[in-house]
Amino acid sequence: MAVLEIVKVPNPILRKAAEKVKRFNRDLEKLVLDLAETMYSAPGIGLAANQVGVLKQVAVVDVSPPESPKNLLVLINAELVESEGREELEEGCLSLPEFREVIGRPSRIKVRAKNLKGEAIEIIAEGLLARAVQHELDHLQGRLLLDYAGAIKRELYLRKRKKQIKKSGKR
Ligand code: ZN
Numbered sequence: 001m002a003v004l005e006i007v008k009v010p011n012p013i014l015r016k017a018a019e020k021v022k023r024f025n026r027d028l029e030k031l032v033l034d035l036a037e038t039m040y041s042a043p044g045i046g047l048a049a050n051q052v053g054v055l056k057q058v059a060v061v062d063v064s065p066p067e068s069p070k071n072l073l074v075l076i077n078a079e080l081v082e083s084e085g086r087e088e089l090e091e092g093c094l095s096l097p098e099f100r101e102v103i104g105r106p107s108r109i110k111v112r113a114k115n116l117k118g119e120a121i122e123i124i125a126e127g128l129l130a131r132a133v134q135h136e137l138d139h140l141q142g143r144l145l146l147d148y149a150g151a152i153k154r155e156l157y158l159r160k161r162k163k164q165i166k167k168s169g170k171r
Helices: 026-041 127-140 151-168
Strands: 046-048 058-061 073-084 087-093 096-105 108-114 120-126
Touching: 026 046, 026 058, 026 073, 046 127, 058 127, 073 127, 087 127, 096 127, 096 151, 108 127, 120 127
Parallel strands: none
Antiparallel strands: 046 058, 058 073, 073 108, 087 096, 108 120
16 A cells, blocks of 8 residues: 555646546556555545545545544446435535635435446445535546635636745645
8 A cells, every 4th residue: 555646737638538447457456555555644534536636436435434434435337326415515626726616416325336356336425425426427427626616716827836836836
């Protein structure tokens, strides 16, 4: 297992749609373990493969509080099949340092996905878990929190990021 570097805006890989996983093998297992370790060390409650530079439909989510036991959800080739309700909540993103946005999303969802063995699984989620899963599904389609913000806020943030990158000399 390894903690990987998290890719940040404006890296173009964050804008690309991830491809479906076809091989359920050791490489996939390693990717999932690395994603989980990277997420826990950040710390964050979700991480999509795009965010470590891998364009595969893989994401991990764990919304359990830091002091309670881990409860890792692995999402492979996940698809949102049902959603209901609506809830406004502030979100942040490990790829968007210092950016926060209040966005409305369905409060209860049903997702079909595969587990590490390639078996079909179904997840029904609500509250924070539903929120985190939808955030990761967005990533896998190249969509970011920025897209929910107004044009001015988005532009100002991107300008600030460019300045930060210039200053630090890295992304
Ligand atoms: Zn994110």
